[in-house]
Amino acid sequence: MLVIDSTYPAADFNGRNGEAVRQVIVHYTASAFGPSLKTLTCGGVSSHYLLADPHDPGYRAAGYQELRVFRLVDEAHRAWHAGASHWAGRDNLNSRSIGIEIVNQARDDAGVFTFPAYGAQQIDVLIDLIRDIQGRYPAIGPTDILGHSDIAYWRKSDPGPRLPWRCLFEAGVGAWYEDVAKMAFQRRFDISLPPEVEVERAFQRYGYAPAKNRLGFQQRVRAFQMHFRPCDYSGWLDAQTCAILYALNEKYTGVAG
Structure with a gap:
Protein backbone atom coordinates (compact mmCIF):
# COMPACT_ATOMS: atom_id res chain seq x y z
CA MET A 1 0.00 0.00 0.00
CA ALA A 171 4.52 -4.53 -13.58
CA GLY A 172 3.71 -1.96 -16.27
CA VAL A 173 6.39 0.61 -15.41
CA GLY A 174 9.13 1.66 -17.82
CA ALA A 175 10.65 0.17 -20.97
CA TRP A 176 12.17 -3.18 -21.85
CA TYR A 177 13.13 -4.94 -25.07
CA GLU A 178 11.47 -7.94 -26.73
CA ASP A 179 13.60 -11.07 -26.41
CA VAL A 180 12.81 -12.29 -29.95
CA ALA A 181 13.96 -9.00 -31.49
CA LYS A 182 17.06 -8.90 -29.30
CA MET A 183 18.04 -12.44 -30.33
CA ALA A 184 17.58 -11.63 -34.01
CA PHE A 185 19.79 -8.56 -33.76
CA GLN A 186 22.39 -10.44 -31.76
CA ARG A 187 22.74 -13.13 -34.42
CA ARG A 188 23.51 -10.32 -36.87
CA PHE A 189 25.92 -8.50 -34.56
CA ASP A 190 27.75 -11.67 -33.52
CA ILE A 191 29.09 -11.63 -37.08
CA SER A 192 29.94 -7.95 -37.14
CA LEU A 193 29.16 -4.99 -34.90
CA PRO A 194 27.52 -1.99 -36.58
CA PRO A 195 29.76 1.00 -37.32
CA GLU A 196 30.34 3.18 -34.27
CA VAL A 197 28.75 6.20 -35.96
CA GLU A 198 25.57 4.13 -36.40
CA VAL A 199 25.64 3.04 -32.74
CA GLU A 200 26.06 6.70 -31.75
CA ARG A 201 22.91 7.58 -33.70
CA ALA A 202 21.08 4.66 -32.08
CA PHE A 203 21.92 5.85 -28.56
CA GLN A 204 20.78 9.37 -29.36
CA ARG A 205 17.62 8.12 -31.05
CA TYR A 206 16.66 6.27 -27.88
CA GLY A 207 17.25 9.42 -25.79
CA TYR A 208 20.82 9.44 -24.51
CA ALA A 209 23.05 12.50 -24.75
CA PRO A 210 25.76 12.51 -27.44
CA ALA A 211 29.14 11.16 -26.36
CA LYS A 212 31.84 13.84 -26.51
CA ASN A 213 34.81 11.46 -26.56
CA ARG A 214 35.87 7.84 -26.13
CA LEU A 215 35.51 7.95 -22.35
CA GLY A 216 32.04 9.41 -22.68
CA PHE A 217 31.08 6.65 -25.12
CA GLN A 218 32.15 3.99 -22.62
CA GLN A 219 30.40 5.75 -19.74
CA ARG A 220 27.17 5.82 -21.72
CA VAL A 221 27.49 2.14 -22.63
CA ARG A 222 28.03 1.37 -18.93
CA ALA A 223 24.93 3.34 -17.91
CA PHE A 224 22.88 1.59 -20.59
CA GLN A 225 24.14 -1.81 -19.45
CA MET A 226 23.33 -1.08 -15.80
CA HIS A 227 19.75 -0.42 -16.89
CA PHE A 228 19.23 -3.14 -19.51
CA ARG A 229 22.04 -5.72 -18.99
CA PRO A 230 22.92 -5.53 -15.29
CA CYS A 231 24.82 -8.83 -15.23
CA ASP A 232 27.72 -7.14 -17.06
CA TYR A 233 28.16 -3.36 -17.05
CA SER A 234 31.82 -3.18 -18.05
CA GLY A 235 31.17 -0.31 -20.47
CA TRP A 236 32.54 -2.25 -23.44
CA LEU A 237 30.31 -2.37 -26.49
CA ASP A 238 29.51 -5.92 -27.57
CA ALA A 239 26.99 -7.73 -29.73
CA GLN A 240 24.49 -8.26 -26.93
CA THR A 241 24.52 -4.61 -25.87
CA CYS A 242 24.03 -3.48 -29.48
CA ALA A 243 21.22 -5.99 -29.93
CA ILE A 244 19.38 -4.69 -26.86
CA LEU A 245 19.77 -1.08 -28.02
CA TYR A 246 18.48 -1.86 -31.51
CA ALA A 247 15.59 -3.93 -30.15
CA LEU A 248 14.57 -1.06 -27.86
CA ASN A 249 14.65 1.41 -30.72
CA GLU A 250 12.63 -0.89 -32.94
CA LYS A 251 9.99 -1.24 -30.23
CA TYR A 252 9.77 2.34 -28.96
CA THR A 253 10.92 4.58 -31.81
CA GLY A 254 9.91 2.48 -34.79
CA VAL A 255 13.44 2.62 -36.20
CA ALA A 256 15.92 -0.19 -35.52
CA GLY A 257 19.21 1.29 -34.49
Whole structure:
Protein backbone atom coordinates (compact mmCIF):
# COMPACT_ATOMS: atom_id res chain seq x y z
CA MET A 1 0.00 0.00 0.00
CA LEU A 2 1.29 3.45 -0.93
CA VAL A 3 1.63 5.69 2.14
CA ILE A 4 2.66 9.30 1.41
CA ASP A 5 4.00 11.37 4.30
CA SER A 6 4.55 15.14 3.96
CA THR A 7 6.17 15.67 7.38
CA TYR A 8 9.52 16.86 6.03
CA PRO A 9 9.43 19.65 3.42
CA ALA A 10 12.59 20.42 1.47
CA ALA A 11 14.26 23.80 1.85
CA ASP A 12 15.29 24.37 -1.76
CA PHE A 13 13.13 24.19 -4.87
CA ASN A 14 11.63 26.63 -7.37
CA GLY A 15 9.16 26.93 -10.24
CA ARG A 16 9.06 24.74 -13.34
CA ASN A 17 9.23 27.73 -15.71
CA GLY A 18 6.15 26.53 -17.56
CA GLU A 19 7.62 23.09 -18.33
CA ALA A 20 5.29 20.09 -18.34
CA VAL A 21 6.35 16.97 -16.43
CA ARG A 22 7.74 14.42 -18.89
CA GLN A 23 10.17 12.19 -16.97
CA VAL A 24 10.52 10.31 -13.70
CA ILE A 25 14.11 10.02 -12.50
CA VAL A 26 15.08 7.33 -9.99
CA HIS A 27 18.09 7.80 -7.68
CA TYR A 28 19.75 6.08 -4.75
CA THR A 29 20.70 8.14 -1.73
CA ALA A 30 24.05 6.42 -0.97
CA SER A 31 23.32 6.95 2.73
CA ALA A 32 20.95 5.84 5.47
CA PHE A 33 17.54 7.37 6.13
CA GLY A 34 18.62 10.06 8.60
CA PRO A 35 21.51 11.50 6.57
CA SER A 36 19.47 11.19 3.37
CA LEU A 37 16.62 13.17 4.86
CA LYS A 38 19.00 15.85 6.09
CA THR A 39 20.73 16.15 2.70
CA LEU A 40 17.45 16.43 0.81
CA THR A 41 15.74 18.91 3.14
CA CYS A 42 18.44 21.22 4.47
CA GLY A 43 19.54 22.96 1.28
CA GLY A 44 21.51 22.54 -1.90
CA VAL A 45 19.68 19.51 -3.30
CA SER A 46 16.14 18.20 -3.06
CA SER A 47 13.81 15.59 -4.50
CA HIS A 48 10.08 15.23 -4.79
CA TYR A 49 10.04 11.89 -3.00
CA LEU A 50 12.19 9.90 -0.59
CA LEU A 51 11.47 6.18 -0.40
CA ALA A 52 12.71 4.76 2.89
CA ASP A 53 14.18 1.36 3.74
CA PRO A 54 12.04 -0.35 6.39
CA HIS A 55 15.06 -2.27 7.70
CA ASP A 56 17.14 0.87 8.27
CA PRO A 57 17.75 1.14 12.07
CA GLY A 58 17.54 4.93 11.86
CA TYR A 59 14.16 4.71 10.18
CA ARG A 60 12.82 2.49 12.94
CA ALA A 61 14.42 4.70 15.58
CA ALA A 62 12.48 7.62 14.12
CA GLY A 63 9.30 5.76 15.07
CA TYR A 64 8.29 4.33 11.69
CA GLN A 65 7.25 0.74 11.16
CA GLU A 66 5.45 0.52 7.82
CA LEU A 67 7.23 1.61 4.67
CA ARG A 68 6.45 5.23 3.77
CA VAL A 69 7.23 7.54 0.90
CA PHE A 70 8.08 11.06 2.04
CA ARG A 71 6.95 13.91 -0.17
CA LEU A 72 9.65 16.56 0.17
CA VAL A 73 8.70 18.83 -2.75
CA ASP A 74 5.26 19.26 -4.26
CA GLU A 75 5.07 17.96 -7.83
CA ALA A 76 4.03 21.43 -9.01
CA HIS A 77 7.53 22.66 -8.15
CA ARG A 78 10.99 22.01 -9.54
CA ALA A 79 13.17 19.92 -7.22
CA TRP A 80 16.96 20.00 -7.47
CA HIS A 81 17.75 16.36 -8.11
CA ALA A 82 18.90 15.88 -11.72
CA GLY A 83 21.61 18.52 -12.10
CA ALA A 84 23.38 18.69 -15.45
CA SER A 85 21.35 16.22 -17.49
CA HIS A 86 19.96 15.35 -20.91
CA TRP A 87 17.27 13.14 -22.39
CA ALA A 88 15.58 13.01 -25.79
CA GLY A 89 17.15 16.22 -27.02
CA ARG A 90 16.45 18.27 -23.91
CA ASP A 91 18.80 19.50 -21.19
CA ASN A 92 18.02 20.65 -17.63
CA LEU A 93 15.62 17.86 -16.69
CA ASN A 94 14.94 19.33 -13.26
CA SER A 95 12.34 21.54 -14.93
CA ARG A 96 10.47 18.65 -16.55
CA SER A 97 10.89 15.69 -14.21
CA ILE A 98 9.89 14.20 -10.88
CA GLY A 99 12.72 12.85 -8.74
CA ILE A 100 12.49 9.77 -6.53
CA GLU A 101 15.32 9.06 -4.10
CA ILE A 102 15.50 5.51 -2.69
CA VAL A 103 17.39 4.87 0.54
CA ASN A 104 20.16 2.52 -0.54
CA GLN A 105 23.71 2.65 0.79
CA ALA A 106 25.65 2.23 -2.44
CA ARG A 107 29.29 3.26 -2.18
CA ASP A 108 31.97 4.56 -4.49
CA ASP A 109 35.43 3.91 -3.06
CA ALA A 110 37.82 5.60 -5.47
CA GLY A 111 35.91 4.31 -8.47
CA VAL A 112 35.18 0.87 -7.01
CA PHE A 113 31.40 0.66 -6.65
CA THR A 114 29.39 -1.42 -4.20
CA PHE A 115 25.70 -1.73 -5.07
CA PRO A 116 23.51 -3.29 -2.34
CA ALA A 117 20.25 -4.90 -3.38
CA TYR A 118 16.98 -3.05 -2.99
CA GLY A 119 14.37 -4.55 -0.70
CA ALA A 120 11.33 -6.27 -2.19
CA GLN A 121 9.05 -3.87 -0.30
CA GLN A 122 10.93 -0.90 -1.71
CA ILE A 123 10.42 -2.15 -5.26
CA ASP A 124 6.73 -2.80 -4.70
CA VAL A 125 6.23 0.71 -3.32
CA LEU A 126 8.35 2.24 -6.07
CA ILE A 127 6.10 0.61 -8.68
CA ASP A 128 2.99 1.91 -6.92
CA LEU A 129 4.47 5.41 -6.66
CA ILE A 130 5.45 5.61 -10.34
CA ARG A 131 2.04 4.30 -11.40
CA ASP A 132 0.46 6.97 -9.22
CA ILE A 133 2.62 9.67 -10.83
CA GLN A 134 1.91 8.43 -14.36
CA GLY A 135 -1.80 8.61 -13.65
CA ARG A 136 -1.41 12.38 -13.25
CA TYR A 137 1.01 12.89 -16.14
CA PRO A 138 -0.02 10.79 -19.15
CA ALA A 139 2.78 12.32 -21.27
CA ILE A 140 5.29 10.21 -19.30
CA GLY A 141 5.90 7.24 -21.57
CA PRO A 142 7.79 3.98 -20.97
CA THR A 143 11.12 5.45 -22.12
CA ASP A 144 10.68 8.38 -19.73
CA ILE A 145 11.08 6.24 -16.60
CA LEU A 146 14.82 6.61 -16.10
CA GLY A 147 17.76 6.33 -13.77
CA HIS A 148 19.98 9.27 -12.91
CA SER A 149 22.78 7.51 -14.77
CA ASP A 150 20.68 7.43 -17.96
CA ILE A 151 20.36 11.21 -18.02
CA ALA A 152 23.84 12.04 -16.62
CA TYR A 153 25.94 9.01 -17.57
CA TRP A 154 29.19 11.01 -17.54
CA ARG A 155 28.99 11.60 -13.78
CA LYS A 156 26.36 9.37 -12.14
CA SER A 157 25.81 5.66 -11.41
CA ASP A 158 22.51 5.68 -9.56
CA PRO A 159 20.25 3.81 -9.15
CA GLY A 160 22.84 1.21 -10.12
CA PRO A 161 22.53 -2.30 -11.60
CA ARG A 162 20.60 -3.75 -8.64
CA LEU A 163 17.38 -1.90 -9.42
CA PRO A 164 15.28 -4.60 -11.17
CA TRP A 165 14.13 -2.64 -14.21
CA ARG A 166 12.71 -5.73 -15.88
CA CYS A 167 10.51 -6.38 -12.85
CA LEU A 168 9.27 -2.81 -13.08
CA PHE A 169 8.49 -3.30 -16.77
CA GLU A 170 6.61 -6.52 -16.07
CA ALA A 171 4.52 -4.53 -13.58
CA GLY A 172 3.71 -1.96 -16.27
CA VAL A 173 6.39 0.61 -15.41
CA GLY A 174 9.13 1.66 -17.82
CA ALA A 175 10.65 0.17 -20.97
CA TRP A 176 12.17 -3.18 -21.85
CA TYR A 177 13.13 -4.94 -25.07
CA GLU A 178 11.47 -7.94 -26.73
CA ASP A 179 13.60 -11.07 -26.41
CA VAL A 180 12.81 -12.29 -29.95
CA ALA A 181 13.96 -9.00 -31.49
CA LYS A 182 17.06 -8.90 -29.30
CA MET A 183 18.04 -12.44 -30.33
CA ALA A 184 17.58 -11.63 -34.01
CA PHE A 185 19.79 -8.56 -33.76
CA GLN A 186 22.39 -10.44 -31.76
CA ARG A 187 22.74 -13.13 -34.42
CA ARG A 188 23.51 -10.32 -36.87
CA PHE A 189 25.92 -8.50 -34.56
CA ASP A 190 27.75 -11.67 -33.52
CA ILE A 191 29.09 -11.63 -37.08
CA SER A 192 29.94 -7.95 -37.14
CA LEU A 193 29.16 -4.99 -34.90
CA PRO A 194 27.52 -1.99 -36.58
CA PRO A 195 29.76 1.00 -37.32
CA GLU A 196 30.34 3.18 -34.27
CA VAL A 197 28.75 6.20 -35.96
CA GLU A 198 25.57 4.13 -36.40
CA VAL A 199 25.64 3.04 -32.74
CA GLU A 200 26.06 6.70 -31.75
CA ARG A 201 22.91 7.58 -33.70
CA ALA A 202 21.08 4.66 -32.08
CA PHE A 203 21.92 5.85 -28.56
CA GLN A 204 20.78 9.37 -29.36
CA ARG A 205 17.62 8.12 -31.05
CA TYR A 206 16.66 6.27 -27.88
CA GLY A 207 17.25 9.42 -25.79
CA TYR A 208 20.82 9.44 -24.51
CA ALA A 209 23.05 12.50 -24.75
CA PRO A 210 25.76 12.51 -27.44
CA ALA A 211 29.14 11.16 -26.36
CA LYS A 212 31.84 13.84 -26.51
CA ASN A 213 34.81 11.46 -26.56
CA ARG A 214 35.87 7.84 -26.13
CA LEU A 215 35.51 7.95 -22.35
CA GLY A 216 32.04 9.41 -22.68
CA PHE A 217 31.08 6.65 -25.12
CA GLN A 218 32.15 3.99 -22.62
CA GLN A 219 30.40 5.75 -19.74
CA ARG A 220 27.17 5.82 -21.72
CA VAL A 221 27.49 2.14 -22.63
CA ARG A 222 28.03 1.37 -18.93
CA ALA A 223 24.93 3.34 -17.91
CA PHE A 224 22.88 1.59 -20.59
CA GLN A 225 24.14 -1.81 -19.45
CA MET A 226 23.33 -1.08 -15.80
CA HIS A 227 19.75 -0.42 -16.89
CA PHE A 228 19.23 -3.14 -19.51
CA ARG A 229 22.04 -5.72 -18.99
CA PRO A 230 22.92 -5.53 -15.29
CA CYS A 231 24.82 -8.83 -15.23
CA ASP A 232 27.72 -7.14 -17.06
CA TYR A 233 28.16 -3.36 -17.05
CA SER A 234 31.82 -3.18 -18.05
CA GLY A 235 31.17 -0.31 -20.47
CA TRP A 236 32.54 -2.25 -23.44
CA LEU A 237 30.31 -2.37 -26.49
CA ASP A 238 29.51 -5.92 -27.57
CA ALA A 239 26.99 -7.73 -29.73
CA GLN A 240 24.49 -8.26 -26.93
CA THR A 241 24.52 -4.61 -25.87
CA CYS A 242 24.03 -3.48 -29.48
CA ALA A 243 21.22 -5.99 -29.93
CA ILE A 244 19.38 -4.69 -26.86
CA LEU A 245 19.77 -1.08 -28.02
CA TYR A 246 18.48 -1.86 -31.51
CA ALA A 247 15.59 -3.93 -30.15
CA LEU A 248 14.57 -1.06 -27.86
CA ASN A 249 14.65 1.41 -30.72
CA GLU A 250 12.63 -0.89 -32.94
CA LYS A 251 9.99 -1.24 -30.23
CA TYR A 252 9.77 2.34 -28.96
CA THR A 253 10.92 4.58 -31.81
CA GLY A 254 9.91 2.48 -34.79
CA VAL A 255 13.44 2.62 -36.20
CA ALA A 256 15.92 -0.19 -35.52
CA GLY A 257 19.21 1.29 -34.49
